Amino acid sequence: MAEDVGFDSQVAAKMVEELRSGFRTGRTAEYEWRVTQLKGLVRMIDERETEIVDALDKDLKKPKMESFLHEISLVRSSCLMALKQLKQWMKPVKVPSLLAAHPSSSYIVSEPLGIVLVISAWNYPFLLSLEPVVGAIAAGNAVVLKPSEIAPAVSSLFADILPKYVDNSSIKVVEGGVAETTALLEQKWDKILYTGNSRVGRIVMTAAAKHLTPVVLELGGKSPVVVDSISDLKVAANRIAVGKWGCNNGQACIAPDYIITTKSSAPLLVDAFKFALEKFYGKDPQESKDLSRIVNSNHFARLARLLDDDKVSDKVVHGGQRDEKRLFIAPTLLLDVPLDSLVMKEEIFGPLLPIITVEKIEESLDIINAGAKPLSAYLFTKDKKLEENFIKNISAGGILVNDTTLQVASPHLPFGGVGESGMGAYHGKFSFDTFSHKKAVMSRGFGGDLPARYPPYTPQKQKLLRGLLSGSILALISAIIGWPRIE
Amino acid sequence: MEELGQKVSFDSKRAKEMVNELRGSFEEGKTMGYEWRVEQLKAILRMINEREADFMAALHSNLSKPYFESFLHEISLVRASCSLFLKQLKHWMKPVKVPAAITTYPSTAHIVSEPLGVVLVILTWNYSFMLSLEPVIGAIAAGNAVVLKPSEVAPATSAIFAKIFPEYVDNSCIRVVEGAIHETTALLEQRWDKIFYTGNSRVAKIIMTAAAKNLTPVILELGGKSPVVVDPDCDLKIVAKRIVVGKWGCNNGQACVSPDYIITTKSFAPQLVDALKSTLEGFYGKDPQQSKDLSRIVNSEHFGRLTRLLDEDRVYDNVVHGGQRDEKQLFIAPTIVLDAPLDSLIMTEEIFGPLLPITTVNKVEDSFSVIKSRPKPLSAYLFTKNKKLEEKFAMTISAGGILINDTTLQVTNPDLPFGGVGESGFGSYHGKFSFDAFSHKKGVLSRGFGGETPARYPPYTPWKQALLRDLINGSIITLILALLGWPWRE
Numbered sequence: 001m002a003e004d005v006g007f008d009s010q011v012a013a014k015m016v017e018e019l020r021s022g023f024r025t026g027r028t029a030e031y032e033w034r035v036t037q038l039k040g041l042v043r044m045i046d047e048r049e050t051e052i053v054d055a056l057d058k059d060l061k062k063p064k065m066e067s068f069l070h071e072i073s074l075v076r077s078s079c080l081m082a083l084k085q086l087k088q089w090m091k092p093v094k095v096p097s098l099l100a101a102h103p104s105s106s107y108i109v110s111e112p113l114g115i116v117l118v119i120s121a122w123n124y125p126f127l128l129s130l131e132p133v134v135g136a137i138a139a140g141n142a143v144v145l146k147p148s149e150i151a152p153a154v155s156s157l158f159a160d161i162l163p164k165y166v167d168n169s170s171i172k173v174v175e176g177g178v179a180e181t182t183a184l185l186e187q188k189w190d191k192i193l194y195t196g197n198s199r200v201g202r203i204v205m206t207a208a209a210k211h212l213t214p215v216v217l218e219l220g221g222k223s224p225v226v227v228d229s230i231s232d233l234k235v236a237a238n239r240i241a242v243g244k245w246g247c248n249n250g251q252a253c254i255a256p257d258y259i260i261t262t263k264s265s266a267p268l269l270v271d272a273f274k275f276a277l278e279k280f281y282g283k284d285p286q287e288s289k290d291l292s293r294i295v296n297s298n299h300f301a302r303l304a305r306l307l308d309d310d311k312v313s314d315k316v317v318h319g320g321q322r323d324e325k326r327l328f329i330a331p332t333l334l335l336d337v338p339l340d341s342l343v344m345k346e347e348i349f350g351p352l353l354p355i356i357t358v359e360k361i362e363e364s365l366d367i368i369n370a371g372a373k374p375l376s377a378y379l380f381t382k383d384k385k386l387e388e389n390f391i392k393n394i395s396a397g398g399i400l401v402n403d404t405t406l407q408v409a410s411p412h413l414p415f416g417g418v419g420e421s422g423m424g425a426y427h428g429k430f431s432f433d434t435f436s437h438k439k440a441v442m443s444r445g446f447g448g449d450l451p452a453r454y455p456p457y458t459p460q461k462q463k464l465l466r467g468l469l470s471g472s473i474l475a476l477i478s479a480i481i482g483w484p485r486i487e
Numbered sequence: 488m489e490e491l492g493q494k495v496s497f498d499s500k501r502a503k504e505m506v507n508e509l510r511g512s513f514e515e516g517k518t519m520g521y522e523w524r525v526e527q528l529k530a531i532l533r534m535i536n537e538r539e540a541d542f543m544a545a546l547h548s549n550l551s552k553p554y555f556e557s558f559l560h561e562i563s564l565v566r567a568s569c570s571l572f573l574k575q576l577k578h579w580m581k582p583v584k585v586p587a588a589i590t591t592y593p594s595t596a597h598i599v600s601e602p603l604g605v606v607l608v609i610l611t612w613n614y615s616f617m618l619s620l621e622p623v624i625g626a627i628a629a630g631n632a633v634v635l636k637p638s639e640v641a642p643a644t645s646a647i648f649a650k651i652f653p654e655y656v657d658n659s660c661i662r663v664v665e666g667a668i669h670e671t672t673a674l675l676e677q678r679w680d681k682i683f684y685t686g687n688s689r690v691a692k693i694i695m696t697a698a699a700k701n702l703t704p705v706i707l708e709l710g711g712k713s714p715v716v717v718d719p720d721c722d723l724k725i726v727a728k729r730i731v732v733g734k735w736g737c738n739n740g741q742a743c744v745s746p747d748y749i750i751t752t753k754s755f756a757p758q759l760v761d762a763l764k765s766t767l768e769g770f771y772g773k774d775p776q777q778s779k780d781l782s783r784i785v786n787s788e789h790f791g792r793l794t795r796l797l798d799e800d801r802v803y804d805n806v807v808h809g810g811q812r813d814e815k816q817l818f819i820a821p822t823i824v825l826d827a828p829l830d831s832l833i834m835t836e837e838i839f840g841p842l843l844p845i846t847t848v849n850k851v852e853d854s855f856s857v858i859k860s861r862p863k864p865l866s867a868y869l870f871t872k873n874k875k876l877e878e879k880f881a882m883t884i885s886a887g888g889i890l891i892n893d894t895t896l897q898v899t900n901p902d903l904p905f906g907g908v909g910e911s912g913f914g915s916y917h918g919k920f921s922f923d924a925f926s927h928k929k930g931v932l933s934r935g936f937g938g939e940t941p942a943r944y945p946p947y948t949p950w951k952q953a954l955l956r957d958l959i960n961g962s963i964i965t966l967i968l969a970l971l972g973w974p975w976r977e
Binding site: 024026063064065066068069073077095096097098100101104106108109111113114190198201202205206208209210212214217219231232235236238242246279280281282288289290369382387391395396397398399400401402403406407409410411412413414415418419420422423424425437438439440441442443444445446449453454455456457461462465466 | 897
């Protein structure tokens, strides 16, 4: 398993064929199998928590608290929820029968799709790998997990420990980079779930199109935060700060990307941020143990480029310090950056927080709607009308009012994007549904035969059926008793 | 705005202009309101009622579709849909409250259905009326602007849509674009918020690849070979009638949910063939070419395709009924083929016509492996009185949809999702599923400024972590303490 045999298209094809034969035996569809795998995952989390935290520290210098809160505990909760609900989720759902097809019964059966591919991301490498895998397993599929090579410690941890806790013949880990991913994408999957950026999202969907494979694409975008003057600015600053720098140091798809507030509130908000940042990370944030580092030098250079953009050179009002060797950029606030600056055009995915100001807070809606639909949109306000307006008119994957990032913790809300931020959703039962085929089943007996249905078609028959379909009771009765008896 | 009926070249530039116009209308909020959606649906209903004769004539012109079929399968289904939508729309549009997680207490959570934006519906020729309007109604009900591209293979319906539709609906938000490959390509180069396609898998791949460039989600309603398993333990007379009407009574076999081929036991096959023969004679007479109740083959290309299936060496010799054809009239008689080789064209390609192969097996259970060895079909049918067999079939045969003891009716239940799986497509619609297919389900979580949990904020200390760990594990005491804002020291 640790051998470096070239993982090319041939090897990938062989693996998929193996998984498909395994799937055809019906093993993964059985309730007991699914439960065993999910319990295996819970056991893995409980027994290997330290190793998981260490790997996350190695890849991202992720604070232990974040590793626990945002990665480990969320996956564990998902497993437990699936274990608790699975029997219920797996039951066929009865739906109303069609009167015109009386007698009949109709129901919807959830069945596994088959072999699914989960391509994970580097920023929440544990969560974004296992959360979809939990859904795929719960729905009865065989799964291949391709963890991100940009988080190599977590990737090799998966390759090492996952097979020890789950059925290795139907759940596999494939490590690697572009070459291995390409080899995987050439195969025929029954579904692909990809988390990452929109450039690769397009590549994944194009590859999927060759096999008519449905896809879920969890992408990103610039998640805006609108801060109304009618807010508790202190609480708002706390919640935005922890959602930004307390989530992998801004390297999260749902991290607050930029802020829009009124010209009058901006100074107060900036002060509130400065206060919160010092409280959280101390006077010298480079000394704080509670900040993830920038994942690698590529991303460091990318973020430095955003900061070094001429258009924002005099806009930094806090932070801005950096240390390339330690992949450190301080929590940085920028005020009144031009809308056409790099930092306002690209998804930041880092510890820079630009603040845009407007005269009236309602203008923020137009600014947001002028851009691509983001994965999340946040609003801080006590004004119920503004809240309603925001929810109604801002299109985003999800919306959160008066807090940030928490929506991912709710298993009852579908988590996914729209437009450029992606398609499809998962979490909770939505994971089960997304990896299932909802098969319609209608069942009749041999009674209730309607002669009017059969050729030769006469005007009389047509009249009868017209009446039946219009819901006329008389027509229905005569149809049921099989009149007219024309053979 | 092009003049109706004028053949102005519809290229990428014009397509872009049109999409921009529609997007402008959408962004103004024209399609969002309940009233607008209701107005469009009512207008469509009015159109069906007032222009029924025009549509029927067009359907007849395309395919010689019997008026009875046009009425039953197309017009009445769409009318029923409109009525259902008008009745349910207010309810469907309401945000749905969902439980809020305890870890985000206090909070409320909702799922809001919002329109996607500007959607493209690409239609097919065999149910050119129903398959056009059914998705369009869904798109409108969900609050989108829509472009409808009818199939050029059904030119009469396409022309009639282009002419009549704009007289009833809001043209600033709903458009019809006629044309073929050139026009479809121009449309596919634009950015849509969703594309809905009904047709075949070859074109579906082209559409999905085009959609990928803009990350446009798609629904693909494709076809496949829908098998019919006939267990000897059945009511043969009724079985024969229901198979015949589902096959030849549905556009003469040119339907995606048509019974494509039959699997039955070797011992039962002769009886089944006899029953089918006598039913066919009862429905269409001794000379089916004289019957008014059979659609024609849509065009000479498909006629050629079907005769190719029939004339293959090992197939032609196995014809046990029918086989007559008349190219000028685009007529092929209801034809039954017994035990064509499993690798013959007629047993590997979707037939989409009046040819019905019967494959025999030793035991009826053997039919399962035959079906499972093939691409997943849009529908799978089983005739049996054996409840155990029925259960096994429904639970283990993967298809878009399953119908026991009848054919094709599953499309008429608006409470069942209609769509394929695997090669037969993905996504589904009908009834509320149509509304959902054209909506974005937006998660909304709403909090107040209270309920602050200091343990959530850095600096992270061991006891903050312990607290949150307990909280997540569901400890009630911890929850209470957390709610009281403990730990108070920072």
